[in-house]
Amino acid sequence: MGALEAKKIHVGYSQHLIIEDLSITIPAQKITTIIGPNGCGKSTLIKTLARILKTKAGTVYLDGKEIHNLDTREVARKMAVLPQTAQAPGGLTVFELVSYGRFPHRSSMGMLKAEDYDYIHWAIEVTGLGDLKDRSISALSGGQRQRVWIAVALAQGTDILVLDEPTTYLDLAHQLEILLLLERLNKAENRTIVMVLHDLNHASRFSDYLIAMKDGKVIKEGTPSDVMTCEVLREVFNIDAQLAPCPFSAHPICFSYQLCKDVEYVYR
Amino acid sequence: MIYQTEGQLKKKRRFRTLVLLLFVGIIITFLFSLNVGYIRMHPREILLTLWGQGTYEQSLTLFQFRLPRMVIALLVGAGLSVSGTVLQGIVRNPLADPGIIGINSGAGLAVMLFLSFYAGTSNVPVLVLPFLAFIGAGGTAVLIYALSYKRHEGVHPIRIVLTGVAVAAGISSLMIVLTLRLDPDKYQFLATWLAGSIWGSNWKFVHALWPWLVLLTPYVYWKSSVLNVMNLGDETAIGLGTDLEKERRMLLAAATALAAASVSVSGGIGFIGLIAPHMTRRLIGDRHEYVIPIAALVGAILLLLADTIGRWIMQPSSIPAGIVVAVIGAPYFLYLLARIKD
Numbered sequence A: 001m002g003a004l005e006a007k008k009i010h011v012g013y014s015q016h017l018i019i020e021d022l023s024i025t026i027p028a029q030k031i032t033t034i035i036g037p038n039g040c041g042k043s044t045l046i047k048t049l050a051r052i053l054k055t056k057a058g059t060v061y062l063d064g065k066e067i068h069n070l071d072t073r074e075v076a077r078k079m080a081v082l083p084q085t086a087q088a089p090g091g092l093t094v095f096e097l098v099s100y101g102r103f104p105h106r107s108s109m110g111m112l113k114a115e116d117y118d119y120i121h122w123a124i125e126v127t128g129l130g131d132l133k134d135r136s137i138s139a140l141s142g143g144q145r146q147r148v149w150i151a152v153a154l155a156q157g158t159d160i161l162v163l164d165e166p167t168t169y170l171d172l173a174h175q176l177e178i179l180l181l182l183e184r185l186n187k188a189e190n191r192t193i194v195m196v197l198h199d200l201n202h203a204s205r206f207s208d209y210l211i212a213m214k215d216g217k218v219i220k221e222g223t224p225s226d227v228m229t230c231e232v233l234r235e236v237f238n239i240d241a242q243l244a245p246c247p248f249s250a251h252p253i254c255f256s257y258q259l260c261k262d263v264e265y266v267y268r
Numbered sequence B: 001m002i003y004q005t006e007g008q009l010k011k012k013r014r015f016r017t018l019v020l021l022l023f024v025g026i027i028i029t030f031l032f033s034l035n036v037g038y039i040r041m042h043p044r045e046i047l048l049t050l051w052g053q054g055t056y057e058q059s060l061t062l063f064q065f066r067l068p069r070m071v072i073a074l075l076v077g078a079g080l081s082v083s084g085t086v087l088q089g090i091v092r093n094p095l096a097d098p099g100i101i102g103i104n105s106g107a108g109l110a111v112m113l114f115l116s117f118y119a120g121t122s123n124v125p126v127l128v129l130p131f132l133a134f135i136g137a138g139g140t141a142v143l144i145y146a147l148s149y150k151r152h153e154g155v156h157p158i159r160i161v162l163t164g165v166a167v168a169a170g171i172s173s174l175m176i177v178l179t180l181r182l183d184p185d186k187y188q189f190l191a192t193w194l195a196g197s198i199w200g201s202n203w204k205f206v207h208a209l210w211p212w213l214v215l216l217t218p219y220v221y222w223k224s225s226v227l228n229v230m231n232l233g234d235e236t237a238i239g240l241g242t243d244l245e246k247e248r249r250m251l252l253a254a255a256t257a258l259a260a261a262s263v264s265v266s267g268g269i270g271f272i273g274l275i276a277p278h279m280t281r282r283l284i285g286d287r288h289e290y291v292i293p294i295a296a297l298v299g300a301i302l303l304l305l306a307d308t309i310g311r312w313i314m315q316p317s318s319i320p321a322g323i324v325v326a327v328i329g330a331p332y333f334l335y336l337l338a339r340i341k342d
Helices: A042-049 A072-078 A094-105 A114-126 A142-155 A172-189 A200-206 A230-237 A261-267 B006-034 B043-050 B056-091 B103-117 B128-148 B157-179 B184-195 B203-222 B224-230 B234-239 B244-266 B272-284 B288-313 B321-341
Strands: A004-013 A016-026 A031-035 A057-062 A079-082 A160-164 A192-196 A209-214 A217-222 A239-245 A252-259
Touching: A004 A042, A016 A042, A016 A057, A016 A217, A031 A042, A031 A172, A031 A200, A042 A160, A042 A192, A072 A079, A072 A094, A079 A142, A079 B234, A094 A114, A094 A142, A094 B006, A094 B224, A114 A142, A142 A160, A142 A172, A160 A172, A172 A192, A172 A200, A200 A252, A209 A230, A217 A230, A230 A239, B006 B056, B006 B272, B006 B288, B043 B056, B056 B157, B056 B203, B056 B224, B056 B244, B056 B272, B056 B288, B103 B128, B103 B157, B103 B184, B103 B244, B128 B157, B128 B244, B203 B224, B203 B244, B203 B288, B224 B234, B224 B244, B224 B288, B234 B244, B272 B288, B272 B321, B288 B321
Parallel strands: A031 A192, A031 A209, A079 A160, A160 A192
Antiparallel strands: A004 A016, A004 A057, A209 A217, A239 A252
């Protein structure tokens, strides 16, 4: 059984359906990454899995139960979500914002308990924000801010993490740090991770399972070696890719690529 | 192990200091305000009167005119400020105030309709006007909510703002039409009402107002963490396990009731709900556990101060507190804008 399952879901904004009749299973305790071109519906899919968007038809299951029938707070204790659009009011400090991650565990007016503090401090430490605890959010760089948001999701202390492009705004080293952190959380603590990444090589290197999407449909899913093939990349991204095994993970990575001929012709 | 960070402790101390300072400020303003008005009283006379040793005229002035008015100013200031804080949190826009959910225009229209179709303002049971204003304000808020409601999607903050602007514009044009029918006396009453004079110096108004505050302010404070999370955007709020639609409806209802109850006894005071939360956020940041209590105190002191200045500056006549608030508030806002630029 998967940690998250979508069965025959239809999702869209008012009249326009973005995803039609899609079924997918997110394996438990694995890292799953959704890849695909801009506008293919990967963000829509991940938001639907995270119950931020409602389905028009079909159902999302969390641990085998219909997610929309579960108490939303209870869901938040099992699954943390980092949306792409997260924004913080500038008047908060790093610590304050990260402490909001404990929201689903607190009673309405409850003060933070020792356990809450442990989670908050841990989340701040592992995201490398220890020195910035009392800094106000408005004084942070884009990359630091993104790490704070990841810390918020981590402070939630959930088995499942759903992240929509967690590495945007980060430089190369910080991107890697975040991905290594996620890998560590997965390997050492068996957390299930589902994310959207734009960088195919990161997706391939760090994932156990890849889902390639185009036009609201799943084109191919499976291990990185199943999905990172010339055929799939041509179909999904319209590129001719040169692939080779990654020296760190042995998963295929793309070291260079060209637009497919027919596409190239359009630009000439 | 020390769990709280240095910054947290510092903020907590800052919060306590601010509460203390604001209380002291309120007491000083209160004592000063007692002394201001048409009938001059020496501070010693005031003390004696408060002690029960004053003349009949003195105790009448103090207990039946000044004190209720001052208490109303404090309560209305706190109510509008808390309401504004909540609304700014719900729509995630620092420029929101109770005006956007039609409180002022709705109450104004109700008062206007009453004046248009009823003989006069004397001889009316005291609580009729506040009651009508409350109904008008609440009704308009409900209308705006209903108009911005979309099936399956619920209520989006931005739609509330836009619908609010449209409804307020509609109401004010209706009021202009109705103005043409009013005789000068009624018109003057209406104009002063709309400008936000605290016209009801009557303990009955105090009693009509305080239960709302006593009930709703703790409720809103209890919802601090929900407001905090709402501030992070819809998606994050849902992800953290907020029943967004329900919480938004409840908080909107609370903010509406607070503002409607306030405006119903004070007249159309608008600016407080915008400016007091703003000042508060500058003082203490964005955590609602701190913002709500401080905003209540800031709103209370601001309106009492405004009303006191309004009574003092052009003695023996007075300027409506709403106008004084706007005169002080507008430059403050321009100052804020100028600071944002750089």
